[in-house]
Amino acid sequence: MANSKLPVLPLPHPTILLPANRITIQVSNDVGESVVALIEESDALPVVAAIPVASDTKSTLAEFGTAARILRLVRPPGRNSRQGYLLTLHGLNRVRLLTPYRPDPEYPFTPCDIQYAPAEKVPSRKSVDTFKQSALRLLDRLARDAGQQIRRDGYNKISAMLEDITDSRASWMADILVGTVNVTFGDKLSILAMNEAEGRLTLAAEIFAKQASIHEVSTKIASTVEESVYKQQKEMFLRQQLAAIHKELQSLSGGSNGGIQNSSSELDDDEQHEADDLADLKRRIEAMDPGSEERKMGVREWRRLKRIPQGSVENGVIRSYLEWLTAVPWPNSSLEAPRPIRDRSFLASARAQLDSDHFGLEKIKKRLIEFLAVVRLRELNEERERAVAAAAAPPPVVVEQKEEVKDADGENAKPAAPAPRQVRKSVKGPILLFVGPPGVGKTSLGQSIAKALDRPFQRIALGGVRDEGEIRGHRRTYVASGPGLIVQAMRKAGRCDPVLLLDEIDKIGHGSFHGDPSAALLEVLDPEQNHTFNDHYINVPIDLSQVLFICTANSLETISGPLLDRCEIVQLSGYTYDEKMHIAKRFLLPKQLTANGMDADHVQLTEPALMTVATQYTREAGVRSLERAIGAVVRYKAVEWAERVDEQQQAAAGDAPKEVREYSAVVEESELEAILGIARYDGEEREREERRGVVYGLVVMGQGEGGILPVETIAVPGAGRLKLTGSLGEVIKESGELALSWVKTHAYELYITNSRAQDPLKVPELIDIHLHLPAGAQKKDGPSAGIAMVCAFVSLLTGARVPTHVAMTGEITLRGRVTPVGGIKEKVLGAHRAEVTKVILPWANRKDVEHDVAPEIRNVMEFVFVRTVNEALDAAFGKNTLGWRKENGPLLLESRL
Ligand SMILES: Nc1ncnc2c1ncn2[C@@H]1O[C@H](COP(=O)(O)OP(=O)(O)OP(=O)(O)O)[C@@H](O)[C@H]1O
Known part of the structure; x- marks a missing residue:
């Protein structure tokens, strides 16, 4: 290892010069001037120790560096002091600094003690091979991903060189490659510090392997990012173009909002x-x-x-x-029957649902359970059939969703191959029509069915609908046109299989110049047609076959025949007071308490109080007014309670001058007048006066509610004619004529006349009979007032009176027979509410009383079933009240048939 002295040139971080590499760096003017002086001093190209700065935060130099020859120095043009000199260095050998570097501000190139790396041994074959493999892999990747051909050629050339290189030159090659490819500062520094060929090759192989995988990943990321950026750019570009086109079009069509945007x-x-x-x-x-x-x-x-x-x-x-x-919820392609239907316990839970929502109504509930069982069976059968068909059918062609999506907007969209839509077929069960007076639970039964089937529920009020367009929508050519009630309900339901309740179909208008709304309803309710229901506004056939329709009506009279034909009628009658009490306690009171933010501890209605509300404040078949009255009581108590809470709080705060009022949760019968006002029906029965010519008949009013109706007759001077008033229909008028004819025929037997030939309206005086049914504004029709009219005429002509606790119904024939009539349950309940205790009914209606009238009513009322008018007269006036001539003529015998 040779020691020497070399001027030290610190390389700016993160530059590193490895042996056999060449770099060009920018140096300050001072350094540049010193290099000039150095060159001038030496004969050959001067050599310096190029030592890297170890970190970018500190200026301390690394321990290792490279002895480098200064190849070139470029002065800044025009002595621009800011630009600095450019210095080109060529790395020769590894060196190690022996003494710490202390720069001299006067002369930057102070020579320092350095040590040259020892001569290297030839590395082993294995490490050379590993190095070559690793380097070749990296070069290969770099060449593949290089954008320019010239770079690709460069990498390929180095690869060729690497393959041919001898083992002794491998470590030299390692320095060149590490210096050339983009490796980290740390890796380069560790290669610089490694002065052993074997170790350097191993380290270089590791660095290249790492670099190859980093390169691979970053290429992948780069290409993904590039792709998405490209997409975004493309979209943005297209959107901008679109906006520009819109703007141009607007300005062409005279839009003057050009300046608004800015x-x-x-x-x-x-x-x-x-x-x-x-x-x-x-x-x-x-x-x-x-x-x-x-x-x-x-x-x-x-x-x-x-x-x-x-x-x-x-x-x-x-x-x-x-x-x-x-x-609009278009049919989806789910072919499965809905979950609750497939559930084995479906019927049991449906029953529980109906029970928890409604009191009584046993027959109706039984019918609904049958209905639901049919719905379930049909759905399950359909599902099974579909499964079999699907197993036999060839596999479906898969259509790429992505392509279809493009079509929605693409101008050149080709029509998609119309795959036949597979949907659940209709349930096609009967369409239920609940008929009954208001407030008996028709709507809420519909809601319970929807809950049991776990389907959305929507109510469509048809009362007062006069225009077909209201059901079917108006064509788009109309100003402010829109879809009809059916589509609106479907949208609100949000599913293609809701339960739609068509409320009050009896109140729908019939044909007018706006079209016939009931004809539109026919299409909706017809299972053969409703899978292509055409709403004029939407103008695309809508499949309503999965919708479960339920209709309600108060009476059947005004419903058109074809509409009625599509429905299965479920009759609901009014409730007895006993039933009303149960409903009030179990359903209405808790409902009103919740609605008014109270609980059962705050309001308790005593039994007599509830009964008084039911009997004296309401008189209806259903429970709607009862619910309203209970609501009024609860609200009254809510105010009391709130006032008391306020007073308590004031008292607690010490600023209450008054005492805190007492609050009692119990509402007694005696308090009702203060809460609800004077009872509406109090003592009405006492007003019913027993009078000559007045008899009480039983009726069912337009709303399906039963009640009693006085049949009033008086005799006025006249010409032997009958006058009928009180908004009477043709049938009831005829039945009045019939009743009078019967009385005329039997006037002799009844001691009204003295001979069979006499007309009771002409002898002894010439009179007219005026028959009137009060509540003149209310239309009345039907034949059921027959016996009541006969009794009224007989009373008028004989002077006998019918007690006010008696009411009757029954059609008569000319021969004096009494034939059955409808609405018995409603009529009997109405009579019971009106405190009538004896009811005269046709013999043939016995079964209706037995089946439909609750035992508690049967037990408190007297029922007289009559076959003939004579029997009816006896029952009404009391046996032996009317005198009957002994000699029974052939006519009377006939009437007793
Ligand atoms: N049997 C019952 N049990 C419990 N609550 C009932 C019963 N019958 C009716 N109700 C309640 O009475 C109220 C009125 O019922 P609903 O609105 O269903 O009457 P409706 O027959 O549809 O009347 P309309 O013919 O006027 O539409 C509802 O709050 C309902 O829950």
């Missing part, structure tokens, strides 16, 4: 939202079933939208159309 940043937000909305719309179109009608329509309208300038009316129309189109 002036306000608020508008930028709007633009952003606009862009987001459009992107959302586009995404929704892309998500539509490829090849489907709706997607084709969506794509077509989307293209139109792009062509029409923003802000124009047409643009808005298309936008809102597309929003609707994409919001």
Whole structure:
């Protein structure tokens, strides 16, 4: 190892000069001047010890460096002091600094003691081979990824050289390669410090292997980044172009908002939202079933939208159309029956659901369970059939989703191969029609069915719908057009298989110059047609076959025949007071308590109080008014409670002048008047006066509610005619004529006239009979008032009276037979509410009373079933009240048949 003295040149961090390498560095003017002096001093090219600075934070020099020959020095042009000199060095040998370097400000190149590295041994074959392999792999990669041909050629040349190199020159080659390729400062420094050939080759092989894999990864990352950057740039570029085109189009169409863009940043937000909305719309179109009608329509309208300038009316129309189109829940391709249906315990849990939502209604619940069982069986059968068919069918052709997505926006989109859409077929069970008075739970039963099936529930109110367009939507040519009620409900439901409740189909208008809404409903409800329901606005067939429709109505009379034909009627009647009490306690009160933020400890209605609310404050078949009245009581108590809490707080804060009022949770019957006001139905029965010519009949009103109705008759001077008033329909008028004819025929037997030939309206005086049914504004029709009319005429003509606790219903024939009528349960319940205790009914209606009327009512009322008018008269006036002539003529005998 030879020692010597060499001027030290610190290399700026992170420059390192390895032996056999050449570098050019920039040096300060002082250093440059010193190099000039050095060159001038020496005969040959001067040699310096080029020592790297060990770290970028400290200026301490590394221990090792390279003896380097100064090859060239370039002065800065025009003595530009800031630019510095350029110095080219050629590395010769490894050196080690023996003494610490202390620069002299006067003369930077102070010679220092250095030691040259010893002569190297020839490295082993193995390490040379490993080194060569590693270096060749790296060079190969570098050549492959080099952008320019000239660099690629350079790497290839070095590779060729490396292959031919001798073992003794391998370590020299290692220095050249480490100096050339881009390795870290640390790696270079460790190569510099390694003055043994064998060790240097091993170290170089490791460095090259590491470098090769780093290079590989970074190339990969670079290419990925490049790709995404390219995509983003491309998108940005295209968007900018699009924006520019829009702007141009706007200015062409006279838009004067050119300057707006620069002036306000608020508008930028709007633009952003606009862009987001459009992107959302586009995404929704892309998500539509490829090849489907709706997607084709969506794509077509989307293209139109792009062509029409923003802000124009047409643009808005298309936008809102597309929003609707994409919001309709189009059938998905899920072929599985919904989960709850497949569940084995489905029927049991459906039953539990119905029970937890409704009291009583046993027959209805039984019918609904049957209905749900049918729905389940059909769905499961369908699923099985589909599975078999799918197993037999050839495998489906897979269509790349990515291509389809492009089509939605691409101008040159080819029509996608329309793969037939596979959807669950319709359940095609019967369409249920709940008929009954208001507030008996028709709507809430529909909700329970939806809950049991785990499907969304939507109610469509059809009351007062007069225009077909309300159901089917209006064509887009109309100003402010939009889709119909069905599509609106489907959108709200958000699924293609909701339960839709068509509420009050009996109140829907029939044909007018706006079209017939009930005809549109026919299409909706027809399982053969509703898989292609056509909403005029959407204008793409919508599949409603998976929707479960349930209808409700108060009465069947106004429902058109064809509509009725599609439905299966489930009749709900009113509740007895007993049932109402249960419903109130178990359902209505807890519901109202929750709705008003109270709990059961805050309000307790005593049994007599509840009964009074039911009997004297409400008189309805259902429980809606009862619920309202209970709600009013709860709210009253809520106010009391809140006041008391406030007073307590004030008292606690010490600023309450008054005493805290007492609060009692219990509501007694006596408090009801203060809470709900004067009872509406209090003592009404007492007002029912027993009068000549007045009889109470039983009726079912328009809302399906039963009740009693007085049949009033008076005799007025006249010409033997009958006058009927009170908004009577044809049938009821005829039944009045019929009743009078019967009375005229039997006037002799009833001691009204003295001979069979006399007309009771002409002898002894000439009179007219005026029959009136009160509540004149309410339309009345039907034949069921027959026996009530006969009784009223007989009462008028004989002077006998029918007690006010008696009411009756029944149709009569000319021969005096009493034939059955409908609505018995409602009528009996209505009579019970009106505190009638004796009801006269046709003999043939016995079974209705047995089946439909609750035992608690049957037990407190007297039912007289009559076959003939004579029996009815006896039951109404009391046996032997009316005198009957003994000699029974042939007519009377006939009437007893
Ligand atoms: N059997 C019952 N058990 C529990 N609650 C009931 C029962 N029947 C009705 N209700 C309650 O009465 C209220 C009114 O019922 P709903 O709205 O279903 O009546 P509706 O028959 O549909 O009336 P409308 O013909 O006027 O639409 C609801 O809060 C409902 O939960």
